[in-house]
Structures are given as structure tokens and as C-alpha cells.
Amino acid sequence: MITIVSAVLTSKLPSHNASLAGLHTFGIDCKASLLFTVKQQDDLQVLQELLRQYPTFLILGGGSNILFTKDYPGLIVLNRIKGISAQPDPDNDRFVLLTAAGGEVWHDVVLYAVQKGWGGLENLSLIPGTVGAAPIQNIGAYGVELKDVFHHLEALDLETGELHTFDKANCMFGYRNSIFKHELAGKYLITSVTLRLDTRPELRLSYGAIQDTLDAMGITEPNIADVSQAVISIRQSKLPDPAELGNAGSFFKNPEISRKHYEQLQMEYPDIPGYPGSAADLVKVPAGWLIETCGWKGRRTGNTGAHSKQALVLVNYGNATGIEIWEHAQRIMRNIKERFEISLTPEVNVI
Ligand code: FAD
Ligand code: EPU
Numbered sequence: 637m638i639t640i641v642s643a644v645l646t647s648k649l650p651s652h653n654a655s656l657a658g659l660h661t662f663g664i665d666c667k668a669s670l671l672f673t674v675k676q677q678d679d680l681q682v683l684q685e686l687l688r689q690y691p692t693f694l695i696l697g698g699g700s701n702i703l704f705t706k707d708y709p710g711l712i713v714l715n716r717i718k719g720i721s722a723q724p725d726p727d728n729d730r731f732v733l734l735t736a737a738g739g740e741v742w743h744d745v746v747l748y749a750v751q752k753g754w755g756g757l758e759n760l761s762l763i764p765g766t767v768g769a770a771p772i773q774n775i776g777a778y779g780v781e782l783k784d785v786f787h788h789l790e791a792l793d794l795e796t797g798e799l800h801t802f803d804k805a806n807c808m809f810g811y812r813n814s815i816f817k818h819e820l821a822g823k824y825l826i827t828s829v830t831l832r833l834d835t836r837p838e839l840r841l842s843y844g845a846i847q848d849t850l851d852a853m854g855i856t857e858p859n860i861a862d863v864s865q866a867v868i869s870i871r872q873s874k875l876p877d878p879a880e881l882g883n884a885g886s887f888f889k890n891p892e893i894s895r896k897h898y899e900q901l902q903m904e905y906p907d908i909p910g911y912p913g914s915a916a917d918l919v920k921v922p923a924g925w926l927i928e929t930c931g932w933k934g935r936r937t938g939n940t941g942a943h944s945k946q947a948l949v950l951v952n953y954g955n956a957t958g959i960e961i962w963e964h965a966q967r968i969m970r971n972i973k974e975r976f977e978i979s980l981t982p983e984v985n986v987i
Contacts, residue, residue: 650686656712660699661764663882664958668712674739674825675716683825684797686711693794694987695825697766698741701773701884702985705958715739715768717827720748725832733787735830738768742775745831750864755837756785758864759846762871764878764885768826772816773983774809778867779843783809787832791824799827811914812889812983839863845870874945882952883943887965888980891926892918901976905929923980924948926972940964962986 654671657663672686673679687693692710696702716739725731732754736745742765746757759780763770771789774782788803808815816824837860841847849866850858858866876883893901898919901908910919927933927947934944939956941964943949950961969980 650711654712656696656699656704656708659696659712659714660702660704660884661878661882662699662703662884662952662956662958662961663878664704664952664956664961666704666707666958668708668710670711671714672711673714673716675718677717677827679717680792680825680827681797683713684794687794693822695768697739697769698764700764700878701769701983702987703884703958703961704987705962706987708987713825715766715825717768719828720745722752722754730835731832732835733830734833735828736767737828738766738826740767741765742767742770746864749831749833750861753837753860754833754835755839755860756780756831756833758837758860759840759843759867761864761867767829771807771809771814771826771829773812774807774814776812778846778870779840781809781811783807785831785833787830789826789829791826793824795823800824811920876943876945876949876951881943882956883949884984886923886948886983887950888923888927888948888969889983890920890923891978891980892920893978895919897977921978922948923972926976926978926980927968930968930971930975932968932971937964937967942968958987 650670650672652670654668656666656668670690672683674683690711693713694708695713695715697715717737718739719737720734720740722732722734725733734749734754743762745767746761749757759778760775763775763777770782771786776782783804786804788801790799790801793800839858846863846866849870850862853866855862892913895917898910909922909925913920924947927942932942933947935941936953938960939953940950940961943951950965952961965982972978972980
């Protein structure tokens with residue numbers, strides 16, 4: 637198909653039949669009908685025109701939370717808008733408001749803040765992907781979620797072309813959740829995120845493994861750079877590096893079940909772990925434990941399987957297709973349902 641887009645486009649042609657293999661962390665060999673990279677604000681106007689011709693579209697950041705099960709039959713919009721700026725919080729000068737463009741690499745922003753001595757992001761070190769994707773599932777790790785440092789974001793309404801501001805309440809953040817996965821799914825491109833960081837950082841060491849790692853590092857009076865380093869080292873010890881073994885982090889969310897259901901399971905499985913859920917009568921159970929208990933951990937099926945050090949992470953051993961990984965995920969989901977009466981929900985966006 638020949639695409640005719642207005643003259644604005646000249647130097648910024650989208651590419652047809654473009655490979656997505658290097659643009660997502662599962663490393664599946666697949667293609668998109670059209671790929672357009674947004675690098676600066678001007679490109680957003682071109683995007684508006686393209687979207688009129690290609691109503692089927694998907695925004696892609698680092699592709700670290702996506703599984704492609706087929707070639708994408710539409711427009712992939714690659715967000716690469718860059719830029720970081722900061723200013724004192726006008727409401728309280730103890731804090732700084734750091735604004736990062738949606739196409740910035742999340743971990744680069746974490747390192748920037750850590751280097752400046754601004755606290756809040758260190759526990760979220762080494763999460764792959766872009767800043768613009770971080771609010772979509774309210775990224776979280778090691779006792780902190782994006783919402784804990786979130787101030788506001790700006791996003792382009794893809795229908796009207798207007799820029800809108802969303803504060804924390806507007807985003808309706810939850811565990812791996814936000815309004816952008818529900819009512820506003822596919823309606824906005826997040827162009828920037830503003831974080832409220834602390835110039836007098838308070839360390840968050842509640843996640844046991846951080847303290848243990850700091851102890852092992854021989855650090856008795858940690859600062860945020862030490863916490864960042866501890867988190868990086870924990871993550872590197874159990875999560876596979878997508879550059880070596882394709883994956884998208886936790887494939888499933890940790891399920892929440894009723895306290896009654898949990899207590900019934902405890903009778904049969906006395907060591908089943910459980911953490912406080914989002915309501916008093918709910919218990920969060922680690923999906924990794926459920927998957928390991930069913931014997932999937934480290935077991936390879938064809939070109940895929942649950943990772944040997946973290947059962948919640950499904951990996952591509954090399955030549956897996958997206959369908960193969962998705963079928964394996966469904967096999968695991970059926971098994972967990974049969975054995976524990978628990979429904980797992982994918983965290984990864986299956987396309
Ligand atoms: P993509 O995968 O490109 O996109 C994810 C979703 O966001 C898609 O629906 C996409 O359309 C949408 N999207 C992307 N950018 C925009 C934008 N600018 N505007 C609107 N929509 C957009 N996640 C955690 O929460 N905690 C972890 O600890 C964690 N660890 C991980 C470890 C590994 C090894 C890997 C591979 C992944 C991990 N993840 C983790 C998942 C992933 O890193 C996060 O979900 C991350 O925020 C995804 O960013 P991305 O840019 O790669 O998004
Ligand atoms: N567990 C097992 N076997 C496993 C893995 C985990 O039994 O193979 C059990 C253990 O009881 C362990 C518990 O699960 O103590 C928790 O494991 P871990 O600390 O590795 O965390 P997780 O619950 O598996 C979650 C997030 C991760 C995040 C870590 C650290 C979800 C779905 N996943 O994993 O996020 O990095 O906590 O905070 O909430 C991601 O979202 O992609 C992701 C990697």
C-alpha cells in the first residue's frame with residue numbers, strides 16, 4: 637500500500653514492513669505494516685496525519701512489556717522523545733520536580749536522579765523501558781511504585797491532538813494498573829512525566845533483600861547510590877538480561893485471593909507465602925511460588941519456559957514464536973487454576 641501523507645513529512649518517512657525484532661525484549665521475529673519514530677514535538681503533528689490513515693496503531697517504548705504473537709497489522713509508533721529538566725517544587729523547596737520526556741530510558745533517569753542526590757527512584761533502578769510507559773502499569777519494585785514519586789504527566793490526545801495534563805488522582809494508579817489500561821487505553825501518547833524527588837532522601841529498605849544485600853556489600857550507612865547499587869545487584873542475580881535471553885520480566889501479575897481461600901490453601905501448603913493485599917480481606921500470593929510449586933521453574937518446553945532463577949519470567953530460548961510463548965503461558969495458567977483455583981492474569985501486553 638502507498639501511504640500519502642502531507643508535505644510536513646518530507647524528512648521523516650515512516651518505514652513499511654519494518655522488523656520489530658530489535659525493538660522489543662522478547663526478541664520475537666515479527667514485522668509491522670508501518671513504523672514511525674517520534675523524536676520531537678514536531679513529529680507529533682505528522683503522527684496525527686498518519687493516524688488518520690492508520691487507525692490500527694500501537695505505541696512502543698522499549699518493548700519490555702509486550703509479546704507479539706503475530707506481525708502487527710498497522711502502525712507502530714516508536715516513542716523516542718528525549719529531554720530531562722528539573723526545578724524546585726514551588727510548594728516545598730525540599731523537593732525537586734524532575735520532568736523527563738516519554739522516550740527517555742527509565743534507568744537513565746534513575747541514574748540522573750541518584751547522581752544528583754535526589755531520592756525516590758533508587759528502588760526502581762534497572763527496570764527496563766521508557767519513561768512514557770512507566771505510568772501505564774505504575775511500575776514497581778522493591779517496595780516502591782511509580783505513584784510514590786509521581787507528580788503529573790503530559791499526554792497527547794491522539795484523537796484531538798491536544799496536550800492534556802494528568803495529576804496523580806486522574807491516573808487512578810493501582811498495583812500494575814492505571815486508567816491508561818482501562819478507559820483511556822490507546823487514547824493518549826504520554827509525552828512527559830514529572831516526578832517529585834526528595835533532596836533529603838529517606839531510604840526505603842523495607843524489602844528484606846535490600847538490607848541483606850547492603851550488609852553483604854559491607855555498607856552500614858547507605859545512601860541512595862548504595863540502595864540503587866543493591867537493587868541492581870539483586871535484579872542481576874535473578875532476572876535474565878533480555879540482551880542474552882528474551883523476556884518481558886514478570887509474565888503474570890501476583891494474584892490476590894480472599895483470606896478464606898488463602899487459609900484453605902495453607903492447610904494443604906503450609907509454606908505458601910502471602911502478603912497484604914489491596915484490601916483487608918485480600919492476600920497477595922507470589923505467582924512465582926505457584927508456578928514453581930507446579931514444577932514449571934527451569935523446565936524448557938520447545939523454545940520457551942519459566943526461567944530457572946525466577947519462575948514468573950517466561951523466556952525465549954532463541955527461536956520461539958510469540959504464539960509458542962503465549963500457548964505456554966496459557967498452559968501454566970490452566971495448571972495453576974486446576975491446582976489452586978487461582979486465575980493468573982498476564983502482566984505482559986499480549987498483541
Ligand atoms: P512497552 O513494552 O513498549 O509498552 C508497554 C505498554 O505501554 C504498551 O501498552 C504500550 O502501548 C504502552 N506505552 C508505551 N509507551 C507509551 C507512551 N509513551 N504513551 C502511551 N502508552 C505507551 N516492570 C515493573 O513494573 N517492575 C519491574 O521490576 C520490572 N522488571 C522487569 C524486568 C525485565 C528484565 C523486563 C524485560 C521487564 C520488566 N518490567 C518490570 C516490565 C517493563 O520493564 C515495564 O512495564 C516498563 O514500564 C515497560 O516500558 P516500555 O517502554 O518497554 O513499554
Ligand atoms: N517465588 C518463588 N519462586 C520463584 C520466584 C518467586 O517461590 O521462582 C516467591 C518467593 O516466595 C519469593 C516471592 O515469590 O520470596 C517474591 O519473589 P520476588 O521478590 O522475586 O518478586 P516477585 O513477586 O516474583 C515482583 C514483581 C517484579 C519486581 C519484584 C521486586 C510482579 C508481577 N512482579 O516479583 O516486577 O521486580 O517483585 O519487587 O509484581 C515485573 O513486573 O516485570 C517485575 C519483574
